[in-house]
Amino acid sequence: METIIYIKEEFxxxxxxxxxxxxxxxxxxxxxxxxxxxxxxxxxxENRRGKKLYSGTIVEIPEEGKFIVQTALDNEPEI
Incomplete structure (x- = not known):
């Protein structure tokens, strides 16, 4: 299952x-x-907590799932 994580910032x-x-x-x-x-x-x-994730980055965590970082548009939820 893929989950989209919306961000408003560049990263x-x-x-x-x-x-x-x-x-x-x-x-x-x-x-x-x-x-x-x-x-x-x-x-x-990856094990650096300061690693920058930009829109389009895919993060996979075994046992948790697959996440896609995406820039939020005006009508989407943001972090």
Missing amino acids: ITLGQFLKHANIIQSGGMARPYLETYPIFVDGEL
Whole structure:
């Protein structure tokens, strides 16, 4: 299942993404989560919470699903 995560800014960091996608409860949980679970950004294993995700980026988290980052239009929900 693919979930679209809408952003209004040019990019969102991986740490912010995890929080806004409701994977983690707070930004402080990003580093431990990334150290524990594999996350793939556009097919590459990624563990940097500051990694910038732009519109069109695909994030895959085993056990959580596949997410697509997309720029929000005026009538769409935003982060």
